[in-house]
Amino acid sequence: MTEILTTHAGSLPRSPKLIDANAARPVGADGLTPEPTDEFREVLRQAVADVVAKQRSIGISIPNDGEYxxxxxxxxxxxxxxxYIFDRVSGLELTGDDHFSSEPVRSSPGNVRLTTFPDRRDWTTFADAYQDPTSGITVGTQVTFPxxxxxxxxxxxxxxLGQQDIANFRAALDASGYERGYLAALSPGSGSRIVDDHYGDEDAFLDAWVEVMRPEYEAIAAAGLIVQIxxxxxxxxxxxxxxxxxxxDYLAFTRKRVDAVNRALVNVPTEQTRFHLCWGSWHGPHTTDIEFRHIAPLLLEIDAKYYSFEAANVRHEHEWTVWEQLELPEDKVIVPGIVSHATNVVEHPELVAQRLERFARIVGPDRVIGSTDCGLGGRIHPQIAWAKLESLVQGAEIASKRL
Incomplete structure (x- = not known):
């Protein structure tokens, strides 16, 4: 029997003790970086050990540190x-000028530019719903970005901080008997979405983020771990x-960000790299999401072995058919979302199995790893999050037996 492996997209629910310990830490002079303490380090170390052990007990094949x-x-x-990266990068400052307070930015043909977060087309199309606290739309607590x-x-x-994550996770993997796991890290393109008050050039700012993120990727890989971008x-x-x-125009704009990922990964082995793509984790209509068929070929240009993407939420589940037209290179593996962060309904194991079988019949069961659409931590209740992962594992077992 070919076993379909399981993983998840990253963030897992934090314990109240870890959340409280983090919130209680004093912030340094830059207003961004919390001061580390020995007490907090111990709380974090134990929390990582616990969350890896819990993934082991559920049966998750490829764990992470919960992004703790x-x-x-x-x-x-x-x-x-x-x-998280704001704690790790110098040259940033809280100025009050961020993507929530700035004026909207307009693009034109051949001149694609990001506008402010509140000016997103989904948010403006459904403005009444977004502003109604009873609508069920949630975008999380908005904080001021530097x-x-x-x-x-x-x-x-x-x-x-990066070495602390690696050390905590390696110890937890060894304690739980795992042979491999992954740590997530920010992409240069996502980093470059903060306001630039220094470089004055979009390409130069993106290039700077390539140099910023490369050391983190290389440190994770050097520790024998998989790097998730x-x-x-x-x-x-x-x-x-x-x-x-x-x-x-959008693909030309995006290709620069794909190139930035590849340049930042230049010293990381492809087999130790996976890439996570999603349409944003906020719980809203998402009617203005780009269709997967437009960007899937670009996804495959990223120098990674594993490709993680949303495939379970109701806006994108139908797009599994993209893989019937798009040939997956033989040395690549897809990591589709099979359970969603966007609903409190726990997927039935039989539905999980059916979703996995769709992909397995196209690319082969040995080239599919069942995952979540996005991280579950901070987005749905912990009890529901863990139930979803249990259902993911149960469904993978069903699919494996049938295939």
């Missing part, structure tokens, strides 16, 4: 996958361009 080193000080948080006010660089503090921007940027651009 990507710190959250509240139970609801949609942005720690991105904001701007680049000087030359950015991966700081010494960043290297220490988190890059919602490849798909999500489409909704943050106003008015809607042509597909051709």
């Amino acid at each position: 080193g990507h710190l959250m000080g509240s139970a609801v948080n949609y942005g720690s996958w991105w904001s 701007a680049a006010t000087g030359e950015i660089a991966y700081s010494e503090a960043g290297r220490e 988190d890059d919602p921007s490849i798909a999500e940027n489409w909704d943050q361009i106003n008015p809607e651009p042509s597909v051709e």
